[in-house]
């Protein structure tokens with residue numbers, strides 16, 4: 196088996212090498228193999244042990260697919276502020292146009308797949324906090340493990356240069372063997388110890404909320420989502436595997452992601468899908484309107500019912516439904532939206548939730564759809580541009596990738612993007628975590644403030660912070 200695979204790898208590499216020499220530019224060679232089942236965290240840990248560089252981790256909200264990428268084969272990065280969705284789509288497509296792909300399975304999220312995101316607002320001045328990430332930041336990994344439908348696949352990507360030596364493939368095969376060997380070892384999980392925790396500028400945030408509510412009387416802006424930050428310091432470098440393990444254990448119904456860039460890691464467990472494309476079908480969700488979980492089953496049900504009938508929360512939610520309907524009608528047909536929201540119950544909070552399904556032409560790129568959807572009023576506001584401008588001017592926080600589209604796109608055009616909420620940026624022995632909430636004309640400052648406190652909880656508990 197190994198020898199046969201060896202021969203197949205060599206043949207593919209030689210094919211790519213001669214194409215690279217003929218065309219005089221780099222050619223992507225990608226090969227998919229089905230492998231024995233591996234623990235996702237063990238594969239993630241093996242990426243570090245094998246010293247391959249930046250990693251990413253992704254699980255869909257119902258665990259339908261787990262993807263872990265290690266090492267970088269190709270970067271799609273840019274700080275340009277316009278046309279960023281088109282920019283990455285164009286560069287990705289031109290790499291794929293000439294790629295040599297050996298994949299005998301017709302399954303999503305295997306073969307060449309990029310992972311990454313777009314910052315929330317490229318016009319917001321970038322601070323030191325997000326210096327490791329670009330406004331457009333996507334990685335094509337060297338090795339990618341995909342767990343789907345009870346099967347496990349390993350995609351190996353190699354960018355072949357015209358002047359590569361023929362024996363380069365031997366080095367890669369040895370590295371790949373080492374990686375799979377290391378993936379048999381489950382990482383030793385250590386608890387991260389918090390030594391300081393501080394909310395950043397809470398009073399200023401409250402003032403901004405009051406200001407926005409006041410301005411809403413003029414009826415120019417109907418909704419603005421305002422977010423804030425809590426900063427944590429740890430006794431040691433934060434162990435990412437430990438944070439992921441906690442999120443996987445505790446945050447069900449969530450997309451769990453980690454996206455490393457140099458020494459930093461953006462990580463979270465978000466309940467909100469921005470858009471998934473599978474063949475011709477698009478799936479998106481409207482998620483806005485929140486209430487805490489009850490202490491008992493009875494109290495929880497009462498709170499849920501209260502949320503389903505609360506005018507202010509229903510309004511907050513409806514803005515999202517209206518905007519998503521409009522965006523989906525532009526890119527799709529047969530847009531299916533239920534009449535009213537249902538409840539989505541998470542460990543720490545419950546939300547109003549409306550799932551949306553639509554059909555689209557296979558050719559429509561996922562990035563073009565993301566461009567239409569981002570930011571939805573679940574993170575931006577209504578009207579979009581005015582709300583984003585208000586956020587840019589009023590928020591002290593540099594959102595970076597918080598609230599932004601994060602996810603993956605495979606070479607067949609299928610992909611899944613979440614809205615990066617309930618998230619944090621880990622930087623060695625420090626972390627920033629983020630939470631915001633939708634401000635509408637009936638918002639009360641103190642209760643919105645309490646809502647952000649609840650929204651900090653998933654990351655606080657995953658990091659070992661104090662829940663206040």
Ligand SMILES: C=C(O[C@H]1C=CC=C(C(=O)O)[C@@H]1O)C(=O)O
Nearest residue numbers: 483484485573616630631632633
């Ligand atoms: C902005 C956040 O949540 C959004 C998503 C769901 C409910 C929300 C709300 O009720 O305000 C927010 O729009 C956050 O978690 O940081």
Ligand SMILES: [Mg+2]
Nearest residue numbers: 484485632633
């Ligand atoms: Mg809210």
